[in-house]
Amino acid sequence: MRKIFTLGALTAATLIAAVATGCTGTSASGEGAMSFTTINTGTAYRLLNSAREFGTDEDIVFTDSVSLVMPDRLMGGKTGALRDSILSVAFDSVGADTRSVIAGYMDKTATVFGYPVEKVDTLAAGTTADGFTRTDGTIVNLTPELLVYCVTTSDYQPRAAHGMSTSYYINYDIKEQRVLGFADIFDTAKTDSLTAAIQTQADALEQVIGPTTIAALPEGNNFMLSPTGEIVFVFQPYEVASYAQGTIRVAFYPYELVEYMTPFAVKFFNLGDID
Numbered sequence: 001m002r003k004i005f006t007l008g009a010l011t012a013a014t015l016i017a018a019v020a021t022g023c024t025g026t027s028a029s030g031e032g033a034m035s036f037t038t039i040n041t042g043t044a045y046r047l048l049n050s051a052r053e054f055g056t057d058e059d060i061v062f063t064d065s066v067s068l069v070m071p072d073r074l075m076g077g078k079t080g081a082l083r084d085s086i087l088s089v090a091f092d093s094v095g096a097d098t099r100s101v102i103a104g105y106m107d108k109t110a111t112v113f114g115y116p117v118e119k120v121d122t123l124a125a126g127t128t129a130d131g132f133t134r135t136d137g138t139i140v141n142l143t144p145e146l147l148v149y150c151v152t153t154s155d156y157q158p159r160a161a162h163g164m165s166t167s168y169y170i171n172y173d174i175k176e177q178r179v180l181g182f183a184d185i186f187d188t189a190k191t192d193s194l195t196a197a198i199q200t201q202a203d204a205l206e207q208v209i210g211p212t213t214i215a216a217l218p219e220g221n222n223f224m225l226s227p228t229g230e231i232v233f234v235f236q237p238y239e240v241a242s243y244a245q246g247t248i249r250v251a252f253y254p255y256e257l258v259e260y261m262t263p264f265a266v267k268f269f270n271l272g273d274i275d
Contacts, residue, residue, distance in 0.1 A: 035072040036139075039098065042066065043106050044123060047115040060130035060158050061120060062113070064106040066090075068137035070098060074174045075144060082147070082172045085179050089151045089168050090135050109133055113158075131158040140169075141227045147172040148224050166236045167247060169224035173268075182221035185231075185265040186257075191217060194260045198233055202240075202250050210245040231257060 042065030050059045070086065071079045084094045091105040110117045123129065133155040141148035149170040156163035171180040186194060199214040206212075214235070222234045235241070235248040254261075254269040266272055 033073065033075050037070045037072055039066065039068045039070060039102070041099070041102060043103075043110075044120040044129060045110040045117040046120050047110075047113055047117055050113070050115050054130070054158060056130075059115075061123065061127075062110055062158065063129040063132045064109050064134075065132070066102050066106075066135045068098075068135075069139055070137070071139075071147065074147060074172075074177075077174065077177050079177075081178055082149070082170065085170045085172075086137055086149060086151065089170060090137060090153070131156050131160075141225060143174075145174055146225060147174055148226075150224070162243070164237065165247075167234060168220060168222055169234060171223070171225050180225075182217075182223065183262075185223075185262060185268075186260050187262055190260045194257070197252075197257070197260070198250050201252060202248070205250065209248055209250075210241055212240045212245075212248055214240045214250075226251065229253065 042063060044061055044063045046059050046061050048059055051057065054060050068086070068090070071082055073079065074082075083098075087094045087098065087101050091101050093101050093105065095101045107117075133153065136150075136152045136154075138150050138152070139147060140150045149172065150167055151170070152165060152167045154163060154165040172178070173180050182188075195214060195217055198217075199212070202209065202212045202214055212235075218233050218235045219239060222236075224232045224234060226232050230251040230253055232249050232251045235250075237243050237246055239248070241248050254265075255271055255274055258266060258269075258271050258274050261269075261271070266274075
């Protein structure tokens with residue numbers, strides 16, 4: 001009745017081989033049915049004329065770094081739709097050249113403070129940046145049928161009270177070569193009742209996740225299909241709870257949400273035998 005997504009030994013070996021070769025720069029796996037490229041890059045920027053405003057001896061330095069695992073082939077199929085989704089979520093842009101997209105994003109991030117910037121090749125020994133942004137793209141679930149990708153952005157703004165981290169998920173149907181959006185899985189006419197069900201589940205988990213106030217679906221309809229077979233709704237810090245509670249995850253087995261699902265989802269999760 002349930003469709004449990006697990007990471008098989010052969011698939012895991014393929015993924016590990018792909019990732020292990022990409023510790024620095026860009027590299028790709030072998031000639032198997034699945035291949036991945038890893039991209040690790042970063043830049044430091046000096047914010048010119050910022051010392052006086054921030055009360056420092058020297059102008060402050062901000063760093064931006066990226067570490068992505070990018071799918072090239074999945075079971076021999078194209079990955080264009082997945083790649084575009086990853087770039088869009090991570091960098092608010094798409095393009096044929098991934099590195100150009102990343103470089104443009106980094107330059108834009110550095111200028112949001114309103115200062116002229118200059119790139120810094122290296123930081124002096126024993127010094128750290130005054131602020132940073134880091135974007136990570138990782139695969140959190142992989143089977144011959146499904147790939148679930150997580151884009152995590154962490155940042156600390158100079159002199160801020162604390163940093164911030166967000167995680168957004170992309171669920172990709174490998175066979176159909178398409179991203180599974182919220183409307184593919186859930187009947188949008190039942191959004192209100194689904195939201196109420198998430199709140200009820202969160203209340204039952206209060207001893208684990210703390211008190212929440214869930215009045216809407218996660219920002220961006222953020223959900224993931226987990227390796228343990230659950231549908232997990234993911235709320236960012238501050239979205240439905242205090243910052244101290246961090247990211248709030250509310251999980252269901254698919255059969256628990258069948259009344260809110262589309263016919264496609266009922267078939268996808270093999271739930272047709274549930275009344």
